[in-house]
Amino acid sequence: MVNFIQSLEASLHKGFINEKHTKSGSYTPKLLINDVKNNDHVLTSLLEELDKCQSFIFSVAFITESGLATLKSHLLDLKRKGVKGRILTSTFLNFNQPKVFRELLKIKNVEVKLTNLHGFHSKGYVFKHNTYYSLIVGSSNLTAHALKLNYEWNVKLTSHKDGEIVQNFQHQFEEVWRSSQPLSEEWIADYEKKYLQAVDSKAASQVTGVSIPYENDPIEENQKIMPNKMQQVALQEIEAIRKSGKEKGLIISATGTGKTYLSAFDVKSFNPKRMLFIVHREQILSKAKSDFQRVLGGEDKEFGILAGSNKQGGAKYLFAMIQSVSKDDTLHQFDPEAFDYILIDEVHKAGAKSYHKVIDYFKPKFFMGMTATPERTDDFNIYELFDYNIAYEIRLQEALEEDMLCPFHYFGVTDLEYNGQSIDDTTLLSKLVTEERVNHMIEKIQYYGFSGDKVRGLIFCSRKDEAEELSCALNKRGFRTVALTSEDSQKVREEQVKQLENGVLDYILTVDIFNEGIDIPSINQVVMLRQTQSSIVFIQQLGRGLRKHISKDFVTIIDFIGNYRNNYLIPIALSGDKSQNKDNIRRHMQDTSYIKGVSTVNFEEIAKKHIFKAINNTNLTEMKRLKEAFNELKNRIGRIPYLYDFVENHSIDPMVIVNKYSNYQQFLVKIKENVPQLTEYENKVLTMCSLEILNGKRKHEILLLDALLHQEKISFDKYLYLLEESNCQVDENTLTSVQNTFNLSFFTQTYKVKYGEQPIIVLDENKYFVFNKDIAKSLNLNNHFKNMITDIVRSAAEKNKSYQCNEPLTLYKKYTRRDACKFLNWTSDESSTMYGYKTKYNTCPIFITYHKNEEVEASRAYGDEFLDREVLKWYTRSNRSLKSEEVKKIIEAKENNIDIHIFVKKDDDEGSDFYYLGKAIPDKNTVQQAVMKDKDNKELPVVHMNMIMEKSIDSKLYHYIKGIKND
Known part of the structure; x- marks a missing residue:
């Protein structure tokens, strides 16, 4: 209690009296904004408080489904811990849709009430802790845009539980709460009628006249379609490729980012006499033809299809199936120079002989390839095919940031445990489709929900028989589903996709036939019931729901995470981090703010433990992985990469290679x-x-x-x-x-x-x-x-570039004990005798493993603990007392002009590197002699004291270190 009061007083002094106050606290008032550039959002602080609170109250006028989705997995974890909350909201301006109230009813540990106060417009979040309250008050309602994207001002305050300000908040909340209406199914049904009437009335009042249908002029229509900002940049880069005399170009563009429209805009700019567009799936053909016609305009006869019985080979703009155009009798009907512009869609398929035959035959003025996944598991080098000319590249993170894709809320959820064992790589089919697992799956997909009026979902299964049996099980429970596998014809697949789009089906269950080449923009829920085999496939399957559609505001991704060996691929795929650095991957599990826009990544706590376990058990530096990454980069740049190429292309961290092979030369050999x-x-x-x-x-x-x-x-x-x-x-x-x-x-x-x-x-x-x-x-x-x-x-x-040069050590960077000796200017490497700490040359580096292994000898299992973001309770070595010289030196560090430096790692799975958390000074009032027991239960003297950090620890790193152990 005393420590909290002191820290709060210091925080308030710094926050409200003097920002240069030397003693800051962990509870300094803070302005919360959505800083997109630095990946800092109001949501981050809200979730931090939510995850550690004892209870909470929200008073918010507006709530959206997407906003609520950002909290759902956290609220479920709180339910498991027995933590409850209350939300007070309203029907002000009819902003809140009836469906969001139904979503709120699903959250069993949250009580919701509706106030009819006129002009109710509050935005406040209050979190109860043991001796204090945290408050976030300002402009942010419970919407994804307000919490992650919009320009918002919110203040985060901390108050002792007896403080006047929190008492005022509590009083105001309780006063309105008592007179408010509890949320119920009956209330929602009544509100829905009034809501729909109000919406219809508003729509009618906006009608200014009756529109008369007329036939569209295709030339006039195409002039209205303009490239978006990213496409404008891409078009300039493609043009620059051509101006430099190059005849080939490769577009790498995430699924759903408009590759087809981009290519159509470029064709319009190029203005070819004739164009050939090649695809490998028939359903892409008609869609591409339609999109091109919208952009280019022109008469119907100018656009032709070459596929199956369609033989419109004389068209100016020809859309052809590779299977048709590669046939000898068809191919040789064309002059090799018949087309001055040729495009190949999904060009990662071009390793096949049929593609090579066509590519080698034609001699266009410009050759364009398009793909979302240039990385291949076979030996085919797409980059070489296009002379290493990457005309344009946009990956998932950039596309989300530019609002080119539908936002998503990813939920890594816990798969069912069977007889105390999690689903794993060896689980039999009989256990995959048990009644308990089906119930568990339904419970999760209903809890996490979807955007829109009804579900249109894809469920990816681990194998064909699972898809078929699970479909039967779901149908028996009232769902409308169908299983599609590679054995189903193209015609059957297309018919079932139409059924899904038209609302006749709820779900299509499949294994991997829909990983790519299928366009169902209305998909609003993707369910992954299989282990992640590769980052490429993961992103392909997630991407099935990322196309924008008028019927949805976001897509829900529900990934059932069992005890799979490949779980480590999930944070790699979502973050796009290819460094093979385990520490980076672990951090991406705790801090998911790398996801741009209003999209979010959420993991239930038990699912998170499964992933940490997979990260620990996986050898990311085995030769097979390093060689794959090496070959991928070599293919991309067309030569043996230098280490700098790995850095520049965001590939493997070069340190991963040299730490294993001593130097790059030895790896190459x-x-x-x-x-x-x-x-x-x-x-x-x-x-x-x-x-x-x-x-x-x-x-x-x-x-x-x-x-x-x-x-x-x-x-x-x-x-x-x-x-x-x-x-x-x-x-x-x-x-x-x-x-x-x-x-x-x-x-x-x-x-x-x-x-x-x-x-x-x-x-x-x-x-x-x-x-x-x-x-x-x-x-x-x-x-x-x-x-x-x-x-x-x-x-x-x-x-x-990410290190300071005017200080020996950079905050939050990682250092070994040897690094500390070197950068603190010790004359020699004394890391082998440093152990937990050592005082020398007016410096004292202290190294702490926060979560000790259970095998650690009792006499070394010190109880080091962060009491908050600026106070560390620290223990000396055992067999030390207040009379020990090394202890006295540390207690009197300030008087002895000794700088104490704190280094911490989460646990031993992080290797020999520690995060540097800055300087600290001992709080002499907290120095105590104590005892600890060794393995023989013998009592040993030890000293503990509070170390006051010079700077409050970064909140994301603090919560990562304190969070669940990496197993």
């Missing part, structure tokens, strides 16, 4: 790439630069290496100038540390041998930095060696 050889010493120098410089954690070494790669020597003064110009620290200890790194004196003997033993860079008697003679010789004679070193420097400089 391992995968049998034909690269020039290096001497044993050159290899060791490359290893040193890879493991010590490539990470980009300190700019000083990067600048010196870069300078010496461009000139034979550099004076000490010139080097100082370069550092000052980059705003880097130039104190004597830092400069000595840099020299100790390059002369290898910092390292242990093991590392000295690994790095070649002799100094790499020396400061000569004339105060010039120079490479040693062997390296200088290699750089002159071995161009490959020089390129590899240059590549490291270039990559390191790019990675360094």
Whole structure:
């Protein structure tokens, strides 16, 4: 209680009296806005409070289905914990639709009431905690746009439970609550009648005249269709490709982003004498022809189809099936130069012989390929086919940000446990379609719901027999479903899709025949009942619902997550992060703000544990994965990639490669790439630069290496100038540390041998930095060696952009114990004897593993704990007392001019890297002698104290570290 009051007082002083107040607290009043650029949203703070509260009350005038969807999985987790809440809302301006009230009734741990107060327009969220309340009050209603996208002002305040402001809020809420109407089915039915009457009345009042139907003029119609902002940029880039003399171009565009319209706009600009559009699915053909005609205008006879019995080969704009046009007798009817513009849709299929035959035969002036998924699991290189000319690329995240796709709410939900065991890779069909699992599935899809008047859903199953049996089971329960598999004809599939679109069917169940090449814009719910086999397939299936349609505001994605080995692919697919860095993937599980627009990603807590377990159990650095990523990038750029290419193309983190293989050269040799050889010493120098410089954690070494790669020597003064110009620290200890790194004196003997033993860079008697003679010789004679070193420097400089140069350590970046020794300017690496902490050279780095493994010996299982975002309860080593010299040094750190630095990792599964959380000072009032027991139940002395953080810890990282263990 005392700590809370002190922290609250400090927070209020900083928030309301003086922003420069040195002692800040975790409860500083905060302006909450939707900062799209920095992925910070009102929703983030709201969910943080919701997830840790004991109860809550919302008073909001307006609620949308999409807004409510952002909270549903969190509210379900609270229900499991026994946490309840109340929501007060209204029918003000008839904004709230009847359906959202039905959605509210599904949430059993939330009581809802309706007020008839005239002009009810409040927007307040109050969360009860143990001794205090958090309040978010301002302009945001419970809508997805207000919580994630709109320009909103909200203030987050913290009050002691006895504070006047929270008492006023409570009093106001209770006063209106008592006189309000409880939400019920009967009330909703009555409201729906009035709502529909009001809507009809409003629509009638807006009618200003009676429109008379007339026949559309196709030329006039096409002039109204204009490219959107992203398509305008794409068209400019495609034109630039042509102006540079290139005859081929590849468009990489996420499903639903309008590839067909984009290509039609480009054809209109190109104005070919004749055009050929090639597809591999007949249902795409008619749609493409229709879209092109809308954009281009012109008479019907100018647009023809070449497929099956349709042989309109003489049309100006010809839309052909690859199966038809590739037939010898058909193909040779055309002059090779008959078409000056040829497009291939879904060009990732072009590895087939039929495509190669057509591509090799025709000689157009411009060749365009379009795909959403250029990455292939086979050996075919799409990029090579188009001479590595990527004319335009937009992936899922960018498309969401540009509002090109329908927003989605993804829910990673918990699959059913069968006899205490989760569904996993080996589960039998008999267990996949049990009555309990069907009930569980129905419960989840009804709870998470859909946007629109009725469900139009796709359910992806793990195998054909599951789809068929599950369809029967759902039909017996009143749903209207059908199972479609690869055994069904194209005609049957098209008929069932029409049934779904027309509302005759609720769901189509399938395995993977609808992963691509199917266009059902009205889909408003996608259910995934199978394990994720690849990121590509995951995005393809999610993408089935991402096309915009007048009948929906968003699409609901419900992913049933069992105990699958490949669960780690889910955060990779959703975030688009290909770094193979486990820490990144774990962070994407906790912080999902990377999703743009009003879309959200949500995981039920148990499902989240399944994914963490899969991340931990997966070897992301196995050769197979690294080689696949390498080949993918090599295919894309048409040569052996440098490390910088991985950085630039957001592929594997180069550190993942070098941490496993010591340097990139050894990886290339391992995968049998034909690269020039290096001497044993050159290899060791490359290893040193890879493991010590490539990470980009300190700019000083990067600048010196870069300078010496461009000139034979550099004076000490010139080097100082370069550092000052980059705003880097130039104190004597830092400069000595840099020299100790390059002369290898910092390292242990093991590392000295690994790095070649002799100094790499020396400061000569004339105060010039120079490479040693062997390296200088290699750089002159071995161009490959020089390129590899240059590549490291270039990559390191790019990675360094996220680090500070005027401080030894950058907040929230990750460091090893050895890094701490180096960057705190210790003369040598003492990480092997540092253990939890060590005081030296007026610094004391403290390393904490927050969630200890159960196997950790009792005498080392310290109870370190964050009490809040600026107070850490910290324990010394066992067998230490208040009289211990090392303890006294830390308690008197301020008087002894010792800087205490706090490093924390979530648990041992994160490896040897720790997050740097900044400096701290001990609160002397909290220092206590205590005891802990060892494995033999023997009592050992220990000291604990509160460490007050210099800066309040970033809330997202704080909640990640404190959250559930990574298993």
